Amino acid sequence: MEQRRSIFRRPPVLAGVGAVMVAAGLAASVALTETSAAAPPAAAAPTEVTVKSLQPEDVRVWTSFSGRLKAVDEALVRPEVSGRIVEVKVRDGQSVRAGEVMFVIDPRPYEAAVARASADLASARARAEFATTEYDRAKGLIAAEAIPKSVHDQRGNEYRMAQAAVLAANAALRQASINLDYAYVKAPIAGRISRAELTVGNLVQPGPNAPVLTRIVSNDGIYADFEVDEQSYVRSIRNHADTQSKEQQIPVDMRLQGDAEHVYQGKIYTFDNSIDVNTGTIRARARFANKDGALVPGMFVSISLAGSGDTRALLVPDVAVGSDQSKKFVFVVGPENKIVYREVTLGAGVDGRHIVLSGLNAGDRVVTKGLQFVRPDVVVAPREAAPEAVKTASAGPARGTPPLAE
Secondary structure, eight states, X not given: XXXXXXXXXXXXXXXXXXXXXXXXXXXXXXHXXXXXXXXXXXXXXXXXXXXXXXOOEEEOOEXXXXXXXXXXXXXXXXXXXXXXXXXXOOOTTOEEOTTOEEEEEOOHHHHHHHHHHHHHHHHHHHHHHHHHHHHHHHHHHHHTTOSOHHHHHHHHHHHHXXXXXXXXXXXXXXXXXXXXXXXXXXXXXXXXXXXXXXXXXXXXXXXXTOOOXXXXXXXXXXXXXXXXXXXXXXXXXXXXXXXXXXXXXXXXXXXXXXXXXXXXXXXXXXXXXXOBTTTTEEEEEEEEEOTTOOOOTTXXXXXXXXXXXXXXXXXXXXXXXXXXXXXXXXXXXOGGGBEEEEEEEEEEEETTEEEEEESOOTTOEEEEEOGGGOOTTOBEEEEEOOGGGSOOGGGSOOOEEOOOOO
């Protein structure tokens, strides 16, 4: 039994070595823990943001107004003689030339009237020739004292009556010819017709209550009528006061409702001659080309009126502007690349940007991208926006919108 117990007894040397190793491991663990606690955490890298450095630019402010399109020329086609419509020569929506026949009213009665008037004229001319001959003969006889003066006077009176009868017959023929021409209803102006309101077989009559056969509007140009406030009128007209036709030199832009991308360019055609004292506005009319006929009267449009020339101004991108209740603000990268909260006052809009009235200076770097990651006093890594990322006013005439709503 003693011998078996000695087999499992651990040698004293090995036991000592194990104890030393355990103690060393514990010491190393404690030292590592103390070292980790003493080392400071690694600093986070600054957030990268895109900025736009503001510089003064030449810009023209455009003020927007609502208006409606109106045809340059418009005509309601009504019958000018009575009769039955025997032919409709046009289709609904067709473009017609001035003088083109659109409807035919039964021409036979008017052809007969022309024939009768022609016969009456021929008869009157024959009587006039006979009266002329008799009067000439009477002149010779009265000189020879072969006839009394009363006969001479009677022949002269018959001559003058015959000449008047010729004039009357000629006028009757002209009237009959006009009525015959009216039987062929022609387009009074060039343009596009609406629809044929009456068709073949309908009886029509002239007069104040005559039915409308169709309506024609010109399509080579179109007006836009709108109301301009007094201040905008003064600003627009001032820049063109030295021109002879100052109104026609003021450029305007037009956009259709629901199609803000397509811009039609025209010029002011006229301003009214007085300001409405009740509204403080003046009626304005602009004219636009309409070669493709896409613009039709009655359309609701937005008109942008140019201000009084180009001015130098700072423009801040709309994407950089935030709202804080009734205030507008931007984040500016300040000294040491720290974010600074800056309250701003903005004016009219220009191509996705707004004019800065106060709060920013030339050279300020405004954050345009990465706004969700910044707050005041945070250090950032600014990166200047690519030139093509922001549209500049020098690329073309700037189109304006009202200031951002407070």
